[in-house]
Amino acid sequence: KKFLAELKFCDDVIKEVFKPKYSSFAHVFYEPVDPVALNIPQYHKVIKKPMDLGTISNKLKSNLYENAAEFESDMRLIFTNCYKFNPPKDVVHQFGKQLEQLFNDKWSE
Numbered sequence: 770k771k772f773l774a775e776l777k778f779c780d781d782v783i784k785e786v787f788k789p790k791y792s793s794f795a796h797v798f799y800e801p802v803d804p805v806a807l808n809i810p811q812y813h814k815v816i817k818k819p820m821d822l823g824t825i826s827n828k829l830k831s832n833l834y835e836n837a838a839e840f841e842s843d844m845r846l847i848f849t850n851c852y853k854f855n856p857p858k859d860v861v862h863q864f865g866k867q868l869e870q871l872f873n874d875k876w877s878e
């Protein structure tokens with residue numbers, strides 16, 4: 770796809786996942802995980818490349834993505850980090866699955 774069209778699509782997707790109707794599960798990923806606030810001091814030992822929707826949105830606005838593949842890679846990093854840190858039965862793991870499903874649906878449109 771043409772460069773600008775590609776990045777416009779990324780912007781549409783990040784705008785979509787921030788919509789209030791998805792906040793019940795997406796809110797957990799709006800900002801960087803705060804290990805102090807969440808009392809998970811081990812987080813940065815386990816997760817070497819933290820990522821969140823707010824950081825992705827800021828990178829997109831600052832033209833830090835050269836193509837859609839880089840954007841997709843950061844989005845999928847949110848999911849893999851979430852599954853690595855939060856065991857399957859944990860509600861946050863389920864939130865990650867819901868966000869991944871939403872992203873996959875939008876990404877394949």
Ligand SMILES: Cc1ccc(Nc2c(-c3ccc(O)cc3)nc3c(C)cccn23)cc1
Pocket residue numbers: 796797802807808809816850851852854855861
């Ligand atoms: C003791 C404990 C256990 C699990 C969690 N997970 C968690 C995470 C989280 C998100 C992404 C991620 O890659 C890792 C963690 N975000 C939260 C929030 C916002 C509230 C409650 C729990 N949360 C927090 C504390």
